[in-house]
Amino acid sequence: MLRTVLIGDTQADRVVPPSGFTAQLTLFASGAMAFLAVFALALSLASGRLADRWASELARSATLRITAPEDQVAAQTEVALRILRQTPGVARARALSKQEQATLLAPWFGPGLDLDALPVPQLIEVKEDEQGYDAAGLRLRLSAEVPGAVLDDHTRWRKPLVDAANSLRRLGWISILLIGGAMAAMITLAANAALAANAQVIEVLRLVGAHDSYIAGAFVRRFTLRAFIGAGIGVVLGLAGVLLLPEASDEGGFLTGLGFHGFSWLWPLLIPLLGGAVAFAATGLAARRRLKELS
Amino acid sequence: MIELDDVGYSYGGGELLSHVSVRLAPGSFHFLTGPSGAGKTTLLKLCYGALTPTSGVVRAFDGDLRGLDRGQTALLRRRMGVVHQDCRFLDHLPLADNIALPLIVSGRDMAQESANLKELMGWVGLTARADARPPELSGGERQRAALARAVILSPDVVLADEPTGNVDWEMSMRLLTLLVELNKMGKTVLIASHDLGLIRAAKSQVQARVLRISNRQLQLAGADL
Numbered sequence: 426m427l428r429t430v431l432i433g434d435t436q437a438d439r440v441v442p443p444s445g446f447t448a449q450l451t452l453f454a455s456g457a458m459a460f461l462a463v464f465a466l467a468l469s470l471a472s473g474r475l476a477d478r479w480a481s482e483l484a485r486s487a488t489l490r491i492t493a494p495e496d497q498v499a500a501q502t503e504v505a506l507r508i509l510r511q512t513p514g515v516a517r518a519r520a521l522s523k524q525e526q527a528t529l530l531a532p533w534f535g536p537g538l539d540l541d542a543l544p545v546p547q548l549i550e551v552k553e554d555e556q557g558y559d560a561a562g563l564r565l566r567l568s569a570e571v572p573g574a575v576l577d578d579h580t581r582w583r584k585p586l587v588d589a590a591n592s593l594r595r596l597g598w599i600s601i602l603l604i605g606g607a608m609a610a611m612i613t614l615a616a617n618a619a620l621a622a623n624a625q626v627i628e629v630l631r632l633v634g635a636h637d638s639y640i641a642g643a644f645v646r647r648f649t650l651r652a653f654i655g656a657g658i659g660v661v662l663g664l665a666g667v668l669l670l671p672e673a674s675d676e677g678g679f680l681t682g683l684g685f686h687g688f689s690w691l692w693p694l695l696i697p698l699l700g701g702a703v704a705f706a707a708t709g710l711a712a713r714r715r716l717k718e719l720s
Numbered sequence: 721m722i723e724l725d726d727v728g729y730s731y732g733g734g735e736l737l738s739h740v741s742v743r744l745a746p747g748s749f750h751f752l753t754g755p756s757g758a759g760k761t762t763l764l765k766l767c768y769g770a771l772t773p774t775s776g777v778v779r780a781f782d783g784d785l786r787g788l789d790r791g792q793t794a795l796l797r798r799r800m801g802v803v804h805q806d807c808r809f810l811d812h813l814p815l816a817d818n819i820a821l822p823l824i825v826s827g828r829d830m831a832q833e834s835a836n837l838k839e840l841m842g843w844v845g846l847t848a849r850a851d852a853r854p855p856e857l858s859g860g861e862r863q864r865a866a867l868a869r870a871v872i873l874s875p876d877v878v879l880a881d882e883p884t885g886n887v888d889w890e891m892s893m894r895l896l897t898l899l900v901e902l903n904k905m906g907k908t909v910l911i912a913s914h915d916l917g918l919i920r921a922a923k924s925q926v927q928a929r930v931l932r933i934s935n936r937q938l939q940l941a942g943a944d945l
Contacts, residue, residue: 629821
């Protein structure tokens with residue numbers, strides 16, 4: 426049957442009369458669903474990128490915070506750095522300068538912050554190597570030798586963020602599945618309406634010796650092509666909508682990153698094919714069920 | 721060719737046909753008569769597999785119709801031309817395409833078949849009406865077109881359900897002549913009709929056996945016909 430859909434059969438297409446409103450219904454439904462699918466796909470891909478970025482960028486870094494009386498900060502920092510350099514799995518460790526710490530606090534306190542006037546703890550940036558370090562062992566040693574040190578490996582807040590991004594990604598894929606299901610349901614309804622409207626035609630075709638596959642093929646071909654064309658139009662409009670979204674920027678945050686990058690622009694091109702496949706399966710099932718009811 | 725062996729058919733709790741046995745030999749000509757509602761159409765439908773008997777066996781071309789799947793039933797119908805009382809055309813297609821429908825659905829090359837189609841349309845006198853849509857046709861034209869469609873695949877059997885039901889006497893005779901011609905070509909013909917005048921007229925042209933359905937059973941009609 427797939428062959429007849431691709432190649433077509435002019436004679437078979439003529440014996441089934443034009444389907445009227447079901448044609449417009451199928452075009453509209455598949456177009457609307459494809460339009461929504463483009464945004465769901467964009468959401469899913471953007472969430473995936475975000476989860477990957479957070480996971481990879483933050484997984485191999487940690488922060489050591491040294492909170493100590495002012496006259497002991499420098500000494501404890503020195504000891505902490507020595508311990509870190511001796512710890513297997515730590516690639517590098519460096520104390521942040523006052524200027525860097527001021528930059529980190531700028532969003533809350535504004536520019537030109539004088540850190541000397543505030544009791545701000547010293548931060549040490551820790552980068553781990555491929556093997557990683559034993560965080561529990563390091564904490565134990567630090568607690569013994571640097572009493573004011575607190576190791577924050579970001580797990581506490583990184584994991585919920587990555588989980589949230591992954592949930593968004595799953596939500597995007599579930600939306601795509603639901604959109605596909607809704608599209609199948611609508612096309613099945615339209616196909617059933619067309620089959621019911623053409624019950625007499627089908628009966629005549631059966632009486633003159635038409636095989637079920639021939640009759641079903643005429644309907645399946647028609648609905649598959651309509652769904653494909655409708656989904657194609659929906660994808661074009663959806664991609665135009667994505668292109669019109671604001672450009673991603675450092676300040677833009679997550680929402681401005683909603684879109685496609687590089688080869689991911691090719692993903693939406695699969696939607697018309699999937700729409701056609703959904704219509705092919707849905708109409709085929711509806712036609713076979715309907716034909717079995719006839720003698 | 722077609723054989724009904726002790727066939728019964730019930731519908732909605734009522735028995736329409738009971739213990740019907742008949743054999744249509746190749747090249748034979750039969751009339752099936754009886755009052756309206758006697759079961760003539762039902763018996764024809766049993767012959768071409770549109771209905772399944774509730775008891776007994778229907779055989780066609782030496783095969784039991786009960787064992788046929790849907791694909792085999794479609795192939796069987798290409799060997800049986802059926803003329804329905806209401807003709808059953810596809811109104812969106814021109815007459816020529818309606819007559820050619822069995823060729824189209826069986827995947828024949830229409831370019832090669834065009835000469836046969838023209839000849840057949842000439843045989844039933846509808847050449848000039850090739851482009852007309854079915855609703856534009858008269859009752860007689862519709863019946864002749866239905867007959868042409870039934871025989872376009874050169875079937876072995878022609879089953880006609882009240883083919884003269886909606887036409888005048890002159891057209892009835894014309895249709896009868898066509899059916900007799902088919903029989904002379906070797907086709908087995910079974911005509912369901914309550915028109916006794918037609919049956920009497922046919923007996924002067926062809927050796928026809930007349931079967932009558934009465935009280936759900938099939939009998940050979942007497943000499944009054």
